[in-house]
Structure formats: structure tokens, C-alpha cells
Amino acid sequence: MTNPLLSIQDLSIVLPSSGDRAYAVERLSLDIAENEIVCLVGESGSGKSMTAHAILGLLPPRVTIDARSRVVLEGTDLTKLDDAAMRKLRGERISMVFQEPMSALNPLQRIGAQVAEALQLHNTAGLSATAIEERCIAIIDAVGLPSPRQIVRSYPFQLSGGQRQRVMIAMALLNNPRLLLADEPTTALDVTTQRQILDLIQTLQAERKMGVLFITHDFGVVADIADRVVVMRHGRVVEQGTRDAVLRHPQHEYTQALIAAVPGRHARSTALSGKTAEPLLKIEQLRKTFVSKSGLFSPPRTVVAADGIDLSIQEGETVSVVGESGSGKSTLGRMVMRLIEPDSGTITFAGQPVLGQDAAALRAYRKQVQIIFQDPFASLNPRQKVGDAIARGPMIYGASRADALKAAAALLERVGLGASAVNRFPHEFSGGQRQRISIARALALKPRLLIADEAVSALDVSIQSQVLALLAELKAELGLTMMFITHDLRVAAEISNSVVVMQKGRIVERGAPGQLFANPQHAYTRTLLGAMPGLDFFEHKLAA
Amino acid sequence: MKAIVQSFLRHPSGMLGLVILLAVIALALTAPIFFPGDPWDTVAAPFTPPQTDGMLLGSDSLGRDIASGIAHGTRVSLMIGVISTFVALVIGVVVGALSGYVGGRVGEWLMRFTELFQTIPAFMLCILLVAILEPSIRTVVIAIALVSWPQVARLTRGEFLALKEREFVQAARCQGESPLSLIVRYILPNALSPIIVAGSLAVASAILIESALSFMGLGDPNLMSWGFMIGSARTMLRQAWWMSFFPGLAILLTVLAINLVGEGLNDVLNPRISRQ
Amino acid sequence: MNLQWLQGLGALGVRLAKMVAVVLLIAIFNFMLVRAAPGDPALVMAGQSGATDEAFLKRVRAEYGLDQPMPTQLATYLGKVVRLDLGYSHRQQRTVLSAILERLPATLLLTLSAFAISLVGGVVLGSLAGVRAGKLSDTLISLLALVIYATPVFWLGLMLVLLFSVQLGWLPAFGYETIGVTMSTWAGIVDKLKHLALPAFTLGMLYLAIYARLMRSSIIEVSHQDYVKTARAKGASDSRILWRHMLRNALLPVVTMAGVQAGTLIGGSVVIETVFAWPGLGRLTYDAVLQRDYQVMLGVFLVLSVLVIFFNWLTDLLYRVIDPRIKAA
Secondary structure (H helix, E strand, O other): OOOOOOEEEEEEEEEOOOOOOOOEEEEEEEEOOOOOEEEOOOOOOOOHHHHHHHHHOOOOOEEOOOOEEEEEOOOOOOOOOOHHHHHHHHHOOOEEEOOOOOOOOEEEEEEHHHHHHHHHOOOOOOOHHHHHHHHEEEEEOOOOOHHHHHHHOOHHHHHHHHHHHHHHHHHHOOOOEEEEEEEEOOOOOOHHHHHHHHHHHHHHHHHHOOOEEEEOEEEEHHHHHEEEEEEEEOOOEEOOOEEEOHHHHOOOOOHHHHHOOOOOOOOOOOOOOOOOOOOOOEEEEEOOOOOOOEOOOOOOOEEEEEEEEEEEEEOOOOEEEEOOOOOOHHHHHHHHHHOOOOEEEEEEOEEEEOOOOOHHHHHHHHHHEEEEEOOOOOOOOOOOOOHHHHHHHHOOOOOOOHHHHHHHHHHHHHHHOOOOHHHHHHHHHHHHHHHHHHHHHHOOOOOOEEEEEOOOOOOHHHHHHHHHHHHHHHHHHOOOOEEEEOHHHHHHHHHHOEEEEEEEEEEEEEEHHHHHHHHOOOOHHHHHHHHHOOOHHHHHHHHO | OHHHHHHOOOOOHHHHHHHHHHHHHHHHHHHHHHHHOOOOEEOOOOOOOOOOOOOOOOOOOOOEHHHHHHHHHHHHHHHHHHHHHHHHHHHHHHHHHHHHHHHHHHHHHHHHHHHHHHHHHHHHHHHHHHOOOOOEEEEHHHHHHHHHHHHHHHHHHHHHHHHHHOHHHHHHHHHHHOHHHHHHHHHHHHHHHHHHHHHHHHHHHHHHHHHHHHHOOOOOOOOOOOOHHHHHHHHHOOHHHHHHHHHHHHHHHHHHHHHHHHHHHHHHHHOOOOOO | OOOHHHHHHHHHHHHHHHHHHHHHHHHHHHHHHHHOOHHHHHHHHHHOOOOOOHHOOOOOHOOOOOOOOHHHHHHHHHHHHHHHOOOEEEEEEEHHHHHHHHHHHHHHHHHHHHHHHHHHHHHHHHHHHHOOOOHHHHHHHHHHHHHHHOOOHHHHHHHHHHHHHHHHOOOOOOOOOOOOOOOHHHHHHHHHHHHHHHHHHHHHHHHHHHHHHHHHHHHHHHHHHHHHHHHHHHOOOOOHHHHHHHHHHHHHHHHHHHHHHHHHHHHHHHHHHHHOOOOOOOHHHHHHHOOOOOOHHHHHHHHHHHHHHHHHHHHHHHHHOOOOOHHOO
């Protein structure tokens, strides 16, 4: 590339000797032109985030840049600059936006002060305080936040995640930087908010003709916004090129695998063949409101998690419950498990009522319905051997310890971990492996209904597709019925017979994936669909 | 378990503390051997300075051997420290576990009850209890336990509240585990680490409280304890500095050792991300 | 603005209610304790050392209705407490309340000074150690804090007296003021301060060590927070980040801890006053212990508990100043 804005040559980032690898990033080279968006894609541990931090000299202590590396911004090698020179650059010629909006702002300082700081630190024009404030209000307005004057006087806790991320972007753009580094800025946001922020970044980039290095793990996002793509794995660049070249004709097998793993590309479109039998699980008019006190004179805060939910699931069906945060989908799953008690409504399982039953009936019920949780690192008792964790269920229901452990070993084998895992502890396994253990634990009681509460959301894309495949196999083999709770419509499309869309505690639409995608009825469903990253690019794969 | 022991063995300050502590315990156990006889006996001229007339650390106003007093006082301090902490742990863990696990109104009221104990000036309560109920080992232990349990309860409640909501506990509920089983198999083993650390630090503070009580004349009158030795030396600071210096040093070293061990345990059991 | 005022008043009201509840509960506790003691409650309440004055005992029995049924006794006792009648000290020949009120200012002076010293010193030293984590200054400060934390406070006081009074002669060893020096003159104030120095410093040292260690780890923890990285990405220098972003956030747990430690600080003042013959409530207690004057002890206990609540309210105020979120919530 002639005259790139930023040219990274042979970047190697050295980790402290106690780590499990020597390099976080090894001999990475990439260029960013002005007025283009380059997406840096990879899974966790690929080194993509480190690369961005290295550009601005924000690496954690004891992590260093190798001497042979060069990071050249419009002719200046950033690796050779001293701290004072770097500080002049930061926030002025290169700005950065981070992943977690909830913790990226100083909780004890007003928004206005924090945004103004970006200008105060680079106030070469000698602007007065009022002028600075006016510029802040202007930029807060430019990022699409309503009532900028009020925002300026607010504290971060009074803003939502999406709003905070807009503030971060405002801070980053205040000094008209040439290069914007965006480190997974939308990963922690809801799908609809993500769409808004992505659109915002694209618009601002085009307006200001900035170069943008956008880090993500989601190929859907890449498809939507990238001009060029760089794929990383284990600290190395595996492939790079224009968006179309890489997405349509990936050369490296890793890239091919990653693209193949993007969910929703093998959509199951069939609804379950017209069984009009009694549904296995029937939920009627379920209601739940959470009330939290907040101080003596403030009114208590109420959150409506379930506002009259009606839902039936047939035996053998996989129903996905899709919604954003606050939709009540997780609460629904927990209410079905009776981990949370609803305020009113009924749940019927195989013809028997579930709520308001005595302990014995609850025990019988629990044997038939099991749940897998989202966080693989919190789902297993750190002080319990994996085999015991799986065997406990059957043992409580009367099996002998020896039998239960034998069954546990078989299950572990089935989920792909090998029988020897029985005597190991959770910390010896990776996130994906722990989810497999959780699946084995759930299946130990031979349930009829399996609830997966965002069971793959915390996993890397390639692992995610493996676990989804495993679930599909097990479902077919054991004749399971599944309620799959997720925020990702693409995942829902991939595995379910029927998709249920939830918003603010209510079900707004239900249908087979193909039908829902082709012909959404409710406005919210349309918004969700429109927000799906990579919809245009991957759309043709979601055949009806 | 083995991993924990190995990690501790590699912890420099923790090991230092352990070595000192073992020396203290050894002194307590061998006191009758190295310092036979009663520490209350007059064995030398009053106010003998250290390193004179065979008095290692000098003698006090009544000619009693300071070194012997310190050696025998070790038993008193350690015994009271351990017993009162044990009682405090039992009360604290039970109250905290109940409050944290049951939650709701009961939990909140238990918490308020615990907070009440933290509102009162602890040492004053000890003085009151021991004075009114007549000073003896039993009342001292009761008094110290009574002011030490709230911290343990608070800690335990916090752990239980947090752990109760963790996914692995929820999963165990779905497997059909009974509440008792949940507490014993799932919650308690994971809550134990901070409680153990708190317990070890509580022993140190118990020793400090006991010495302060004895200093004020509220210790068991039959026991020669370090605090008592310092208390009786108070008015003789000018003439016989060694009377108060050495017992105090003994307290300092013992408490320091226990604190080092406790913090070493904390580093080993609860490794935190911010290492430095 | 109005809502904040209301909330502030509400918080104050809650604290006052708490204080009343605590006082009542302590009064009940005192009541039960006296009756749990071995021997005749009348003797306990009259003070046990030395010859018992029959006439006084009779008065005590009548006043407290010791031959009445328990509930009546309790009611009588609580009624007295509410009217601030904390009993009569036979030994000192005056009401407990007057004895306490006479000594209260000295204790207030001591505890507030120690509180200020410990908080300010702890925050300053802790910040220094935290910012220079791993370097020599950090190691020295941490080591010092560790040793002080393990030191019995009364022994520390004695050793400091040994050093500063006996050896160096810089500061007076005991007491409140030199006899003959008038209070209101400049010399009087200096004299007062000289007498205050050792006791306040000794009492404050322990808590200084605690707050220093806590501030140190708090600063280290805060330095890993995302908003610090954000500030750095904007081009802020390390010192600016420390002052404008880290300090306030790091202070919060320390202030919370100061509130929690209020009880032990005030309890510790009892020992310090004994060591330094400081004429406050602690010294009163020590004398009362020697004389087995239980009425005085119980009264002091009650008053000190009120003091703890006052300190809790202080730290709460401090917390609200640092953290604007509570007001605006």
C-alpha cells in the first residue's frame, strides 16, 4: 500500500516469562489507509486486542514490544517515541474505544468533565472553558445522544451501556483523530444497540475520512462494515485481504473454518410436523415482577420480567427464546426450573401442574427437566471432581455410587471428553470443555426437557459451533425437547424448529425460522432482524 | 490440598511467620522445661537489669524472672487466643451462614443483630463483661469471643449470599440436592478460604485484646500473662524499661507471626489477579 | 435538590432511630449483665470495693425496685435511662452523668484527633505505597504498617513515652496540661497540643497502619480499572490520572473501613487514656474498674456507644462527599 496512514511492520509483543506462551503477537504486519475500515478478526487469545493496545503504547506492565517491531504513523515510528510524545498523540491523532462501556468511564466524575478532559489535554488552540464546553455539547449531539446539556451534567451510572459507548466515541473523536482504534466496542452491547453503534461508527468514519482499526470476533460484523479484513490466530496473521476476497474466497483453512462456524448458515427451517398432541410443556399467563428498594424516599424500582407469557412446547421440538437483555428470557427459563417462583400463572409439564407442588412432586419434576447455564466458569463446583458433579444427580434419586460414576464416565465419553475426566477438577478444563461437562451433568438424570440458558454465548465461535453440533446430535439420539434461550437470532435460526421473540417480558412473535426471517410480523422482530450482523452477506444462506 | 501446602511453602513472608510461630509454640510447650518453677516466685533481687546475675531479661519489681514470665505467658496467650477464636468462629459461621442462606427478613434481622455488635465499642464491652463477671480465663474467653464473632458472621454472610446465586449451586438444586447438602457440599467448601484467613487474623487480635485486658488488671489473676507484666511495669518506666519492653516485644513478634501466616494463607487460598 | 434534602434528612432520621434503638438495647444489656453477675445486684450496683454503706444499699434497693418483679425493674431502669439518669457513684460522690460529662470533652478531643491522624496519614502513606508498588518506598511503608499493626497499642504508647519523654524530653509523658498554664493563651494551646501529641498519635497509629494498607491495595486495584486505561488513551499523564481519576475511587473502601473501625478506635481510647493518664472517659473507666464502680462503667459504655454512632455518621457524611452517586440516586 502506498502512503498508508498506519503501517505496522513485524510487530512482536513479548509476554513475561511466567506465561504459557512467549509471544502474544508474533511478527504481525498490516497497513491501514486513511479513510478505510480494517477489521482485525480472531478468537480469544489471538492477540488482536494486544495489537491495538501496542499501537498506543497501552500494554500492561511487563508486556513489551520487541525491538525489531515498527509502528509507523504518517512517517513517525511510534515504538521509538518517549512517553511525553506518546501522550501528545493519544486522544489527538490516534484515539481508542474499548469493549466494556460499563467500566470505561470514571464512576465518580460527571460525563461533561470526562469528555472535556480529552480537549483539555490537547488544548493547543487555547480554548476557554466555555468554548470547550460548547465543543463537548456539539460532539455529544453528533454521536446521537439526546439532550446533550443534560448528559453533560450526568454521572455514568445514569446512562445505559449504549449511551456510554456513544460517550466514549464522542471523547475519542473530539480532537478529530486520523486513526480510530475500536477494541470490540459492540461486543458487550445488545444486538439492536450494536447495530446503532456500528452505523454510527461507519457514518462518522465516512464523514471524517478517518482510518479505523475495528477489532471483533464476529464475522457478521466484518461482513457489514469492513473494507479490508485481517484474520489472526495465536498471535499470527493467518490471512488478509479485501472483505469480499476473504469472505467469499477464504484461502487459509482456519479462515474457512471460522466462516463456516458463523451460526445461522445451516438454518433448520422446518417446524415440527403437525403433532397436535398435548404439548410437553405448557406455560400460561406467567407473571413476574422484581421489586428492589432504593433508599427511604425514592420509589422502589420495579422490573417486569414476565408480563403474561403463554408458551407451549411440543415433545421433540427445539424452541428458541430470543430477546435482548431485560427481555425476561433468562427469568423464564429459571421459572420453568422453579429456581425462581413466578408471581402468578401456571406451568404444566406432561399434563401435571408444576407450580405450587409439594417437595416430592418437585423432585419428580426436576428429574425430567434440566438446565445448562451460560457461564462455564461458574457452572461447576470448583471443589468437586467432575465425575462426582455428574454422578450426584442419579445418586440423589437412588442410584448407587458405583453405577452413577460408571454412567458419568460414559456420558463424559459421549460428550467428547474421555472417561478419564471423571477424576479431574473443573479448573483443568477450558470453557468449551466445561460446557460439555455441564451438558453431561444435565443428561445424567435422563431428562425429557433440556433448557439451555445462553449456553453457548460465552464461547468462541468455533467452539460454539461444536457445542451446538453436539447438542443437535444428543437431541436426535435421546429424543430430547429443548428450550434454547439466546440473544443471537442466528444461533436460534440454526438449531430450532420454532423461534419465540421476547421483548420486555412479553412474547411478541413466534414462528419457524425461515418464515420468521422471510416475513416478520411484529415491528420488534423486524428491528431484531435488521440488527443482525452480516444479514446481507449471509442472508442467502438462510433459505426458507 | 497438596498444591496449597506447596504454594505456602514457597511464600516468603508466610514462611517467615510460620517459622516464628513454630518457635513461639515450641516455647509454650517447653516452658516448664527451660523455666521450671513458678513464674510468680521471687528468684532475684528486684529491678535486676537484663544480662545480670543470671537474669536473661532482668527481673521485675518483686524480683520475678522476666524471661520465665514471658515463657509461661506464651501458653496463656496462645491458649486464650485459640479458644476464643474457635468459639467466635462457631458462632460467627452459624449466624452468618443462616443469615446468608435463608436470606429474606430473617437474614436481614440477623444482620442487624450482627451490626449492633459492631456498633458498640468492643473493648469497652470486654472490660464490662470481665469486670462484672469477675476476671477469669472463662470470662476473658467469653468476652473476646463475643466481640470477635460479628466480623466472622459478616464475612460468612457475604460469602453465602454470593455463592447461593452461583450457577453451580443452582445446578445442584436442580439435581435435587437438599438444602443441608447444598450448604455442606457446595457452599461451605467454597466459602472456607476467607473464613480460614479471618480466623487466623482473629487469633492475633484475640491475643492483643487479652493482653490489653490484662494490662488494665482484668486478666485472670492466677495467670502470669504478657499484658499483666506490662501493666505492672507501667509506673516504673524510668527505672526498669526492660520490664515492659520484653513482654511487649513478645506480643509483637507473636502477633506479627500470626498475621504473616494469615496473609500468606490469603495469598495462597485466594489468588487475586492484581498480583503486585 | 429537594429530593436530595429529603433523602439526606431521611438518612439522618434513620441514624437517629438507630441510635435510640442501640441505646435502649445496651441499656437492657446492662440491666441483664448486672443481674447475671455473681452476688447481690444491689452490691454490684453500689460498687463492691471496701465497706458497704448500709444506708446507701437501702437507697439503691428502693430506687431500682430490686425486690420488685423483673419487668417492673426493667421499666424503672429504662425510665431512668431515658431521663438521662445513669445512676449515682458512691465512690465519687456524684451522679454518673456529671462524671461522664466532665470527662467527655477530653475523650472527644483524643478520639477525633486520632481519627483525623489515622485517616489522613493512612491515605497519604497508602497512596504513596500503592503508586510506587514494588519499589523501595512501598516495601518500607508496607513493612512499617505490618509491624505497627501487630503492636499492642498500650505497649507502643509506653515505648513512645520512653523515647520521647524519658530519653529525649521533647514531649510530656502524662496528663492533659501542665498545671498553671492558662488555657486560652497561645502558650496554653501549644501546651495542650504537646500533651495531646503522644496519646493521639499512639491511638491513631494502629488505624493509620490499617488504612495505609487498605489504601495501598485500593490504589493498586483501581489502577487496573478500565477508566484508568481510558484516561491514558486520552493522553493523560500518570499524575493527572492519579489525582483526577484514581484517588477518589480508591478512597471509598478506606472511608467505609473507617466507619467500621469506629467502634474499635473508641474502645482503644480507653487503653490509651489509661497509659497516658489522659483525663477522659477511658481513665474514668480504669479508675472505676479498680474501684469496682459498676454504675460508672455501665454509664461510660452507654455514652461510648453513642459516640460510635456519631463517628459512623461522620464517616457516612465523608463518604457522601466523595461519592456523588448516593445523593443523586
